[in-house]
Amino acid sequence: MGLWDVDKIEYVGRQGVKEGLGFRYYDKNKVVAGKPMKDWLRFAVAWWHTFNQGLVDPFGDPTAQRPYYRYTDPMDQALAKVDYAFELFTKLGVDFFCFHDRDLAPEGDTLRESDANLDKVVDRIEAAMKDTGVKLLWNTSSLFTNPRFEAGAGTSPFADIYAYSAGQLKHSLEIGKRLGAENYVFWGGREGYESLWNTRMKEEQDHMAALFHMCVDYAKEIGFDAQFLIEPKPKEPTLHQYDYDAATTINFLRTYDLQDNFKLNIEGNHANLAMHTYQHEVRVARETGFLGSLDANQGDKLIGWDMDEFPSDLYDATAVMWEVLANGSIGPRGGLNFDAKPRRSSFLPEDLFRTHIVGMDTYAAGLLVAAKMHEDGYIEQLQQDRYASFESGIGSTVKDGTATLASLEEYSLDKPQAELIAADKSDHLEVVKATINNYIVEALAQA
Amino acid sequence: MGLWDVDKIEYVGRQGVKEGLGFRYYDKNKVVAGKPMKDWLRFAVAWWHTFNQGLVDPFGDPTAQRPYYRYTDPMDQALAKVDYAFELFTKLGVDFFCFHDRDLAPEGDTLRESDANLDKVVDRIEAAMKDTGVKLLWNTSSLFTNPRFEAGAGTSPFADIYAYSAGQLKHSLEIGKRLGAENYVFWGGREGYESLWNTRMKEEQDHMAALFHMCVDYAKEIGFDAQFLIEPKPKEPTLHQYDYDAATTINFLRTYDLQDNFKLNIEGNHANLAMHTYQHEVRVARETGFLGSLDANQGDKLIGWDMDEFPSDLYDATAVMWEVLANGSIGPRGGLNFDAKPRRSSFLPEDLFRTHIVGMDTYAAGLLVAAKMHEDGYIEQLQQDRYASFESGIGSTVKDGTATLASLEEYSLDKPQAELIAADKSDHLEVVKATINNYIVEALAQA
Amino acid sequence: MGLWDVDKIEYVGRQGVKEGLGFRYYDKNKVVAGKPMKDWLRFAVAWWHTFNQGLVDPFGDPTAQRPYYRYTDPMDQALAKVDYAFELFTKLGVDFFCFHDRDLAPEGDTLRESDANLDKVVDRIEAAMKDTGVKLLWNTSSLFTNPRFEAGAGTSPFADIYAYSAGQLKHSLEIGKRLGAENYVFWGGREGYESLWNTRMKEEQDHMAALFHMCVDYAKEIGFDAQFLIEPKPKEPTLHQYDYDAATTINFLRTYDLQDNFKLNIEGNHANLAMHTYQHEVRVARETGFLGSLDANQGDKLIGWDMDEFPSDLYDATAVMWEVLANGSIGPRGGLNFDAKPRRSSFLPEDLFRTHIVGMDTYAAGLLVAAKMHEDGYIEQLQQDRYASFESGIGSTVKDGTATLASLEEYSLDKPQAELIAADKSDHLEVVKATINNYIVEALAQA
């Protein structure tokens, strides 16, 4: 059965799943809303959580049981993992993967040595991509784990650390180019502050923006045409992270004239940590043209740290896929990356398959429900009715730019309260929520 | 003793306060950091909380005891309150006040009738301002209380409500002009959503921006040169408010080309509801040139609703005043408005004085502490040391724009880990916090 | 069509609902898990939210449109509401209702006058109950709205307020007896503190417990045998409420030897404000024998105040009904009270019907899903497997009380790590969550 003691995962329908090892909803080539499921969803496996994450927590040592732990030499293990990875991709039927540079290979003492280690693993990956047809959704640089980044990378107050980060990024862009990455992600895992008292916030952001401009220039120089993405996240690992949420990050991009070169990679659990819903963050990005890609995971809204759970919530998946359908796609070259790890108690090798299946099925279900809602034009009609008064009369003068305070005052000055109150329409949102429940049952019962 | 049974409040120093009716730190004309205290602080009384707030809460009827409750006719009471208000301003030695239009006078059945009611009270206010020299820090429009605004004002999906809002704003701008308001505030107390399912977020924000542009145009037309301000607030009264926090609001302004016409009015309790510190929000606004004015109050960081408590926290006051001193002033024409109400158990008329005194003394204390910190250059030096590596060598190539990924890689490629680690400097933030404690004791013990 | 312009609400099945005015799942007499749905659910309408709530919020005046607003005299309106109420109960097919004393009638200047007003309305209610067969799930006293309770009722530091509260409670117990209330609820809406500095927490709780003992004694004296309930709630309206959550409240009951006389009324939104799930609070109460009744509503876990939304979340409803089925009933005499109000934008009279239908259908759906899960013994089996090692061998010595530290050390001293690790079983919770999704679709598709 190959390296993993698991058969290829097949679509078996709602009743056929045995031991969590089959798809209920994800039928890769089934056409939904005009495209095969796989093209709407473009699932990706995250190298770090899937292959490197030992399932630690703040008070717990690793529980994960992995077959390649028998390789004790770090480079041997790194190379072996490539084989395990591509077999897992293939058996799951996932077409994309994502990685940080430091997920792949151990660091050396210098950047040059680290680059060399990395290149050896990238060679093996390049071959495996060719063999399997699996593609790179995005790569990125780990500029947060090594202690040298204790005070940031692109926002470090220490110029040598900043310079090193730039060097590391350069090589990551080259690897992205070489492997044909669809996107390149920047995650500001250390870019923030622990205290405002010792921080020059604006100067740090100036530095960060300068670094982003250098990356844009260098990508152009080497002909790397991936979509650049920033991934918002607040409140971890330092007190404040600059890429707090979608709106904050877009504000940064506009401030530094980077809005044409960057879009956003939106993550569900990060949305919640910023006290937003996942749908909110996706909507903000979508309506402003900044939706680039998705990190699909979930946390618990009552918990204040990043759980990175595999997504199973049908409400979130429906809402997010509704936005994706409204957008025509996840993003220009986006996909749905599982930035998710098994719970610490799901420590078996085959749990890696089970948990990805849950995530894939959840989003496939979300797609089916959202597609049915769009097919019926349910939400579209509801909104059209609600905003109808702006399509004609006084409302249209707002849209066509002819309204002024004076013209609107003139229109309103003698309207009695009862007439104004009558302009408000009840929207009984409670019924809307019950209707969405019904869509979930209807769409999935037919799957 | 006048309308209020309270003597004029005097500066009596730390030991002289009797029954909460004297200033410990606020010595109006005392020069601190080159300006009289009053010019740094520019305190304002908020009409709504001070004169209209009955001290209700979600489960509680009003507890406030106010002498003007003996006037039972709404217009009589509205006019009487003007006299009470200006006597309170004068006895407290507060030079500014703020109001929403609907704080001043009852609504009529039509906008025209409401305007007429309002004008009668404004006449009395204009006279009282002349008599006392007290000035209007800002006025604003209440576009959130009346049920007609149930789905928003500038973002209402109902064009008649939008039009009415514009008419109401027009008259508010005229009143601001007439009374010489230093600023004009927009608070989006209803501009947000209860559910994304029935909401076109972008269309609503387009409408809002159009309305702001009409206001800019009309102010220009009538020669009203107040600074326009937006006041961020999240999570109340609807699920999401568009002016979530400073960064989100600045993003809105940049998106709609309003950044030259608007600044921000930052409130402490609103900052906390957005999961930020007050200092954070002030810093974001200050460093980007958007600091306009301050609403000084506090809540409890463990509570998820707006408490609007009078400020007593010395840490917050010190941090905010440190930013203000770094900025040269609160804002071009800003002040410090107490958007605060007495606790429900502080229901006596004279508690209105006591609570303002606490707020004023807290910020006066913050000013004294922050001034001492700036005088010593404590924070400035600490930051200068920390960022020094960007002043020369490789760091300066980032600043002068000559750095590229290639030049920085070249610089870093063979640096060993130990050398990189040595570039990081310990900042022992714990000692910084203890030092600030010391500044509080030192500066206030000398007051 | 009677007082409300709405037909009787019928069960029409999943496809037949028109304009939100029919039941999809709630088929009153359908037998599920051995009992008619109505007997599992025992729905109740909350007088305060349904008839008195104007749909205000902290910044908004009432939006509700109600036919009985045409009665302008408070007693006339109070009496008219009784007719509207019982017609609504009947048309919805709800068998129970709940009220606070002050929901029913306006207060007079003295307790005696208030009692008299109340008694007139109770006369009318008594007659309507007889006519319709609708029963009183519980009544309670409002000891929080009137300003006299600003510092608490049973925990007020002011003895006159405490005494008044006792008098008010006495009459409420008499009304409960007269109307045959199944339960009597105590909600500590003012019992807590705003600051620990001016609070003697233990003394206040001593007073509260004394009052509860007086209530137990008086109920015995008059032969009122309702189940007494406390309803936990944290963080509103004062900084801390003593009945914070289920565990805290049970601790209070045990401390003051009240555990045999009181159970808990658990509310979903209150659970979330205490940072717990609804299921958690119900589980804590159920497993310790304190589950008395349910207040079904929901909020938003990212919002820090009490939204009192009608429940629509199928996950919550499934989890809560799973616990109820495991318990055999909601509680000895419990029911499911909708402590919920329409959103402020659902202001029409018929929205009162729509929103109750959503709530009833949600819990009927939860019952159907949970019943299917119990029928299959899905969770029971999963737990039995997980805890199996305590059924025999060393585990059984823990259960039978023969284990000691020494016997367990002896057993463990030479077990190698690999053997210990092998004792842990993966529970792949992700698959459990996906299976629950499947139960939702299966059970509801068959409804």
Place this chain on the structure above:
Amino acid sequence: MGLWDVDKIEYVGRQGVKEGLGFRYYDKNKVVAGKPMKDWLRFAVAWWHTFNQGLVDPFGDPTAQRPYYRYTDPMDQALAKVDYAFELFTKLGVDFFCFHDRDLAPEGDTLRESDANLDKVVDRIEAAMKDTGVKLLWNTSSLFTNPRFEAGAGTSPFADIYAYSAGQLKHSLEIGKRLGAENYVFWGGREGYESLWNTRMKEEQDHMAALFHMCVDYAKEIGFDAQFLIEPKPKEPTLHQYDYDAATTINFLRTYDLQDNFKLNIEGNHANLAMHTYQHEVRVARETGFLGSLDANQGDKLIGWDMDEFPSDLYDATAVMWEVLANGSIGPRGGLNFDAKPRRSSFLPEDLFRTHIVGMDTYAAGLLVAAKMHEDGYIEQLQQDRYASFESGIGSTVKDGTATLASLEEYSLDKPQAELIAADKSDHLEVVKATINNYIVEALAQA
């Protein structure tokens, strides 16, 4: 200068501190409120954070620089650390320390081997205690780090893990006895659940209680008379922890008849994670007789994970020490343990001294301020006035148990509203907060 390149830390007063290496307030033998500071505070160093914590975070490798890292053999390093530890205790002038068993020595493959490793280090510690006079405030067992505890220790569903935990506890109690520990702490770092679906909450708590009873019995058997303590903590590392907060834990103790054998160890940051203030948790424990000991640290109330920062907040320290003074001591044998680690950017060896100094000075300052408040009877008087109405008249019938609902109704029935309202007294809490600010300045300016 010994093993650490730092001189003995001396009290130098407010002006004399150089580079953070001297005490501003902590003057060990200075008598405050009748006892030397050291006897009020009984400071302890936490072995895990101080000697073992590499200053990692979820995305960051260790930054800590420690002289004993040159010992690469784990047992060599473990033994060397004893020397470093006792020199640090002595130089700081700290009289107590605390540890988990696994802090001291590496685990072997079996419990027997682990015990043997541990005993070697305990030998060295015993000698060092004798030499220096430093005492053990408490020890505990790490039943949460090793992967075997992935599903709990005393609440593990796997009997072998439970048995192992008991064996580990047995040896820890023996070590406590041998070293004369003043207290023994149980921290339920894994006792909770990740999902209620696979959890039998009551059964798990039954097991836990059985284990606690075995510990009580065994301590009695070996004559170990330390005070047993439980340390509440919520929300980490699993979704729910059973020892959520003080009230929840006391409820557990009462339920299982353990209330006479256990008290609580209250931690500041844990209080905040449970959405309480530190003062609240201490007050709950104090007034019910469960205050055992303190873990002094702080987090950030806007952050949802455990920061374990050294305490620097004067408000918290004042409030906690006020409670301690009211209690007569921290607890029967309690102390103040710094469950705190330097920030990740305070990575130098001497930062271990600086951060402890900040913590010690903060609590010494809190003691000075609180002592001044008690000396003046400020809070006592304020409370006495507020509750005075229960000392005579109708209030005293509540206290003496003669009040009934009927007697209190009789007293209240004809009291008009105005008289009731007059019974409420304004407490103007704002002035109370300002007065506490004043106490901070007064007390510390005289230090």
